[in-house]
Amino acid sequence: MPYVTIKIMAKILVIEDEKQISELLEYNLRQAGYFVECAFDGQDGLQKAKTIKPDLIVLDLMLPKIDGMEVCRKLKSESDTKAISIVMLTAKSEEIDRIVGLEMGADDYVTKPFSVRELVLRIKAILKRNDTVLPESKKIDLPDLLVDPEQHQVFVNGEEIILTHLEFNLLLALANANGRVLTRDLLLNKVWGYDYYGDTRTVDVHVRRLRQKLGVACDHIRTIRGTGYRFVTE
Ligand code: CA
Secondary structure (H helix, E strand, C coil), X not given: CCCCCCCCCCEEEEECCCHHHHHHHHHHHHHCCCEEEEECCHHHHHHHHHHHCCXXXXXXXXXXXXXXXXXXXXXXXXXXXXXXXXXXXXXXXCHHHHHHHHHXXXXXXXXXXXXXXXXXXXXXXXXXXXXXXXXXXXXXXXXXXEEXXXXXXXXXXXXXECCCHHHHHHHHHHHCCCCCXXXXXHHHHHHHCCCCCCCCHHHHHHHHHHHHHHHHHHHHEEEECCCEEEECCC
């Protein structure tokens, strides 16, 4: 049967081998107004990610055939799938997985057992964020760094670099603070959204990734020990 999709309906792919969880997610995400497709192992998940091009993937870590971390790595390394937002499902005890997951490019994680309501809220927040650029953002025009909020483009020494929506908004929030120090909590509120319940280490991981992508221009973002981050123009 062909898929019937309405353009404004975001597509979500759930990659999870536990049928019970998968059905629960499918039901609740459909109720929330999303188009939902499910895959039950990593290989099938990767294939479906390429064919249906979802806006967001809910990715379990423990999966048959190809594990979730590897699925994430593959998705983020290919040009046609690297912009897809990823929410990881991880076991509560495995904190290291969460950090590694974020470093690999996941937008967020939820630990099992999780509240479906909370997961749906997080997904809504991510999808909403993907559609918005931080309001009142000014263009940043430095010798080595150009950030254009209108065109949604970033150039380092004339060469364009590709940032996720989250990284882009994080950079804008820092750059538009006029040299003020922004605390991790403030950044969480500003960039991740007021209804976000994440912890502040999420900020650190994303700043680290942002710096990596900025390369030679990474020194514009300074760490203020014990406080947060500050953008400097020199
Ligand atoms: Ca599993």
